Amino acid sequence: MTGRRALVTGASSGIGADIARELAALGVDLVLTARRRDALEAVAATCKGVKIEIVTADLGQPDAARALWDTAIANGPIDILINNAGFGYFRRFDEVGWARDAELIQLNMTSLVALARGFVDARKGHTTPAHMVNIASTAAFQSVPNMALYAASKAFVRNFSEALHDEHRGTPLSVTCICPGGTETAFHAASGGGDYSWIANRSTKSPEFVARATIQAMLDGERTVVPGLLNQLSSFGVRFLTRRLASRVASQVLGKPRFALPAR
Numbered sequence: 001m002t003g004r005r006a007l008v009t010g011a012s013s014g015i016g017a018d019i020a021r022e023l024a025a026l027g028v029d030l031v032l033t034a035r036r037r038d039a040l041e042a043v044a045a046t047c048k049g050v051k052i053e054i055v056t057a058d059l060g061q062p063d064a065a066r067a068l069w070d071t072a073i074a075n076g077p078i079d080i081l082i083n084n085a086g087f088g089y090f091r092r093f094d095e096v097g098w099a100r101d102a103e104l105i106q107l108n109m110t111s112l113v114a115l116a117r118g119f120v121d122a123r124k125g126h127t128t129p130a131h132m133v134n135i136a137s138t139a140a141f142q143s144v145p146n147m148a149l150y151a152a153s154k155a156f157v158r159n160f161s162e163a164l165h166d167e168h169r170g171t172p173l174s175v176t177c178i179c180p181g182g183t184e185t186a187f188h189a190a191s192g193g194g195d196y197s198w199i200a201n202r203s204t205k206s207p208e209f210v211a212r213a214t215i216q217a218m219l220d221g222e223r224t225v226v227p228g229l230l231n232q233l234s235s236f237g238v239r240f241l242t243r244r245l246a247s248r249v250a251s252q253v254l255g256k257p258r259f260a261l262p263a264r
């Protein structure tokens, strides 16, 4: 992988930061993006021995992803696209507002598709291996009350990614969907969530664990990977429940919102 170039979104913290470190350990040059330059610089300082470019972008804004893509390819082709940036809110839909919904739709879906579009178009005619990884969630497997829009956005990411994987079977481009369960990152504080039921807390993984599983799945050209045994069991098990019951179980597993919803 030495000398290949990867674009990692949401690289300033959590899973994205650890994916950046995993890629650097493989010798992959990095274009790291998020909104916070200082946090990106701190992550870049931990990625040793590779070339790193930092591009700040607010992918919750229309057209930011296209501009990011143009900047990312200005210094050479991108061989690996990691669509990781995302956020959610742990609240009833009727307690939040359109501004947050619009940002979520833009970041979790529209910007992800815009980057996928840039990447797939740019790879046409290339014979060298290339990889796209899209980070969904175990929330993609059923509806999730109090995370209605987030879970729907991740179901979109999963369906989109799996179809792209199938379209590109037998080509040099692999498309992999990662569906993490609860992961110890800033995601939960930002969503007004955290400290869920016993089973949810018990199945929580570290971002390092998820990042390692992500890179392994990418290298293996996997279609969809759920990191962690309990998460695999629950995401497999929902197919034996009615959709109404699966939604109710998800609601029980997360419990009720108890923490304030921070401003964005």
Ligand SMILES: NC(=O)c1ccc[n+]([C@@H]2O[C@H](COP(=O)([O-])OP(=O)(O)OC[C@H]3O[C@@H](n4cnc5c(N)ncnc54)[C@H](OP(=O)(O)O)[C@@H]3O)[C@@H](O)[C@H]2O)c1
Binding pocket: 009, 010, 011, 012, 013, 014, 015, 016, 033, 034, 035, 036, 037, 039, 057, 058, 059, 060, 061, 084, 085, 086, 087, 088, 107, 135, 136, 137, 138, 179, 180, 181, 182, 183, 184, 185, 186, 187, 188, 190, 207
């Ligand atoms: N943590 C979990 O339990 C969990 C479970 C399943 C799936 N996931 C998914 O994993 C991915 C990474 O989340 P994480 O858990 O690592 O959370 P995190 O630590 O909060 O990281 C989120 C990343 O997205 C970036 N981001 C947020 N809003 C953005 C915006 N408007 N424009 C550009 N970048 C933005 C953040 O950077 P800035 O703030 O600097 O912009 C940060 O780098 C997300 O897609 C999330 O849905 C997380």
